Every structure is written in C-alpha cells, then in structure tokens.
Amino acid sequence: MKIAVLGAGSWGTTLAVLLAEKGYTVSLWAHRSRFARELSAKRENSRYLPGVRFPSSLAVESEIRDAVCSAAMVVVAVPSQAVRETMLQLTGVDLHGKVIVNVAKGIELETGKRLSQVILEALPSLDASQVAVLYGPSHAEEVSRHQPTTVVAASSSRATALHVQDVFLTRMFRVYANTDIVGVEVAGSVKNIIAIAAGIADGIGYGDNAKAAIITRGLAEISRLSAAMGGDAMTVSGLSGIGDLVVTCLSQHSRNRYVGEQIGKGRSLEEVTGEMSMIAEGVLTTRAVVRLSSRLGVEMPITETVHAMLFDNKPVEEAILDLMTREPKEE
Numbered sequence: 546m547k548i549a550v551l552g553a554g555s556w557g558t559t560l561a562v563l564l565a566e567k568g569y570t571v572s573l574w575a576h577r578s579r580f581a582r583e584l585s586a587k588r589e590n591s592r593y594l595p596g597v598r599f600p601s602s603l604a605v606e607s608e609i610r611d612a613v614c615s616a617a618m619v620v621v622a623v624p625s626q627a628v629r630e631t632m633l634q635l636t637g638v639d640l641h642g643k644v645i646v647n648v649a650k651g652i653e654l655e656t657g658k659r660l661s662q663v664i665l666e667a668l669p670s671l672d673a674s675q676v677a678v679l680y681g682p683s684h685a686e687e688v689s690r691h692q693p694t695t696v697v698a699a700s701s702s703r704a705t706a707l708h709v710q711d712v713f714l715t716r717m718f719r720v721y722a723n724t725d726i727v728g729v730e731v732a733g734s735v736k737n738i739i740a741i742a743a744g745i746a747d748g749i750g751y752g753d754n755a756k757a758a759i760i761t762r763g764l765a766e767i768s769r770l771s772a773a774m775g776g777d778a779m780t781v782s783g784l785s786g787i788g789d790l791v792v793t794c795l796s797q798h799s800r801n802r803y804v805g806e807q808i809g810k811g812r813s814l815e816e817v818t819g820e821m822s823m824i825a826e827g828v829l830t831t832r833a834v835v836r837l838s839s840r841l842g843v844e845m846p847i848t849e850t851v852h853a854m855l856f857d858n859k860p861v862e863e864a865i866l867d868l869m870t871r872e873p874k875e876e
C-alpha cells in the first residue's frame with residue numbers, strides 16, 4: 546500500500562518514517578520545493594527532526610498531486626490553519642477509495658470548524674466514512690525514537706477507525722480506535738490552549754498546585770465545549786482528552802507550553818512566536834475557541850484568560866487574580 550504524508554514538519558516526518566519502517570511505500574510532501582530537494586538529498590529532516598534517517602521506502606515529493614494520486618491513504622500533517630488550502634490543492638484528484646487521516650490539531654479560525662469538517666467541505670466528493678483523525682499524547686521527539694506511545698484513531702465510521710488503527714499500529718505505537726471523532730477533535734485541539742496556561746504558570750514560577758488546577762479545570766472547559774459540539778462525555782477521559790492534556794501541560798517538548806512559559810516570564814507573544822521555527826497551534830486556537838464558545842454560550846474562563854493575556858496585553862498577574870477571584874462555584 547502507498548501512503549502520502551502531507552507536511553514535512555516534525556510530526557509529518559515522524560509519521561512518514563514510522564509508516565516507511567513498517568513497510569509501506571511513503572511519499573512525504575513538503576510544500577516548499579527547495580526544502581523537498583534538501584530532504585531528498587540529505588535523507589534526513591535536519592530542520593524539524595534531526596538525527597532520524599529516512600528509510601529507503603520513503604520518497605520526498607514537491608508536487609502534492611503526484612504524492613496523492615496513487616496513494617490509498619493520505620495523512621494531513623500541515624498546520625491547522627493551512628488544512629483547507631492544502632486540501633483545495635487536491636481539487637479534481639480522484640479520491641475514490643482513499644482514506645484521509647488528519648493529524649493536525651486545531652479549530653479553523655475563520656469558520657470555527659473542526660478540521661475533519663474543513664476537509665469534507667474542501668473536498669465534497671469525500672464521504673465522511675473516508676475521513677479519520679489520529680490524535681493523542683504523542684511528541685514527535687519520542688515517537689521517532691521508538692519510545693512507547695499511545696494514540697487514538699477516530700472516525701465516524703468504525704471500519705475506517707479500525708483500518709487506520711491497523712495501518713499505524715507498531716510494537717511501540719499503540720493505537721486505539723474510537724468512533725467519536727467530534728469529541729476527539731475538540732479535546733485534542735483545545736488542550737493546546739490549556740497547555741499555554743500551564744506554561745504561563747511555569748513561567749511565573751507557580752508550583753504543582755497551580756498546574757493541577759489548570760489541568761483539572763481545563764478538562765472541565767474541554768468537556769463543556771465538547772458536549773456543546775456533540776462529543777461523547779467519555780472521550781475526554783481518554784487519550785485525546787486527559788492523555789494529551791497531561792503530556793502537553795507537563796512536557797519539555799511542548800511548543801504550546803513553551804509559548805506560555807515565555808509569556809509568563811514577561812515576553813510578548815510576537816517576540817516568542819517570531820523566533821520559533823515550529824508551530825504552536827494553541828495561539829490561533831485560543832482565538833477560534835473564544836469566538837466559538839461565546840457563540841455556543843459555553844463558559845471557558847481559563848481560555849478567556851489566556852486570550853486576554855495573549856491578545857489584549859492584560860498583565861499576567863492581574864489576569865490570574867481575576868481568574869482566581871471569580872464568584873465561588875460548585876464543582
């Protein structure tokens with residue numbers, strides 16, 4: 546079977562290597578042709594995933610349609626806000642029988658839509674049963690070094706979720722199947738906002754009590770939004786919910802936690818993101834989710850506080866005091 550992986554950042558490259566090592570023929574598409582040539586020549590992604598060699602069954606492509614046309618599965622690993630424009634480049638390609646697996650985590654800023662909705666909208670010839678997501682606590686730095694990792698393959702079609710599970714499963718990459726694609730996408734996207742909050746707490750120098758509070762009350766926000774969007778209440782206690790929330794709030798690898806940490810130390814958002822080469826999805830997801838939650842009437846105080854600190858220049862300590870001194874509530 547041939548698999549196309551769209552997006553040659555750290556996650557796309559990691560999954561392309563995993564699938565090639567498993568024996569599939571993989572085409573890894575990089576959207577800049579100069580970068581594609583560099584990857585091809587070096588047989589390594591020294592910019593996003595240094596030290597991981599490409600197996601011989603992995604080819605690098607600079608033409609997206611060439612990568613996709615003969616593939617049975619297409620893995621979407623571009624930044625979330627680029628998913629629509631990437632999918633639109635496939636207009637006219639015969640997608641019959643192909644399965645699209647999105648691994649980008651986020652909510653589209655302009656529309657407030659989940660990424661599987663964006664994919665179906667951009668490519669109307671697809672049926673919902675052809676679309677899946679692969680989410681969960683999975684930093685590229687660890688997966689690429691064959692460290693034990695668990696994720697969830699979700700699709701509204703059980704058969705598709707099981708197929709994706711089968712394709713990605715390895716001895717060190719354990720994949721669970723789930724049919725609640727809504728809950729998985731909401732949890733896996735909103736956790737990045739909560740991770741920014743956790744990083745802010747680290748940057749200020751707060752301790753474990755604050756971190757536990759952010760994770761627990763953050764999960765409550767994820768649960769409320771997910772329920773309002775039609776997700777299953779059980780999903781938040783799974784890998785895409787508490788699992789990914791914990792890893793992102795605690796990990797030294799997390800780009801979202803890092804952004805928060807730098808904000809907590811008093812730096813500006815522009816300064817921090819301007820010097821990063823990798824994407825921190827939580828920044829734009831914060832904007833998208835504040836709009837979405839206000840439209841749906843869902844209370845998300847941590848998310849709103851992160852928004853105020855990132856985009857309204859609210860001083861960090863004042864924002865946290867306001868969060869802590871809201872009217873008392875029942876749990």
Ligand SMILES: NC(=O)c1ccc[n+]([C@@H]2O[C@H](COP(=O)([O-])OP(=O)(O)OC[C@H]3O[C@@H](n4cnc5c(N)ncnc54)[C@H](O)[C@@H]3O)[C@@H](O)[C@H]2O)c1
Binds near residue numbers: 627648650
């Ligand atoms: N890195 C991880 O450990 C990890 C794990 C799980 C999920 N993810 C998710 O995967 C997605 C990709 O993350 P990543 O870590 O690979 O990012 P990255 O920052 O390492 O790389 C992003 C890649 O996207 C490319 N890109 C930028 N703009 C583009 C555009 N308009 N069209 C096409 N490609 C474009 C960049 O050139 C780069 O190759 C994100 O949504 C992230 O949340 C990442």
Ligand SMILES: O=P(O)(O)OC[C@H](O)CO
Binds near residue numbers: 740
């Ligand atoms: O490095 P982050 O914060 O983008 O997190 C990456 C993955 O989503 C972790 O599962």
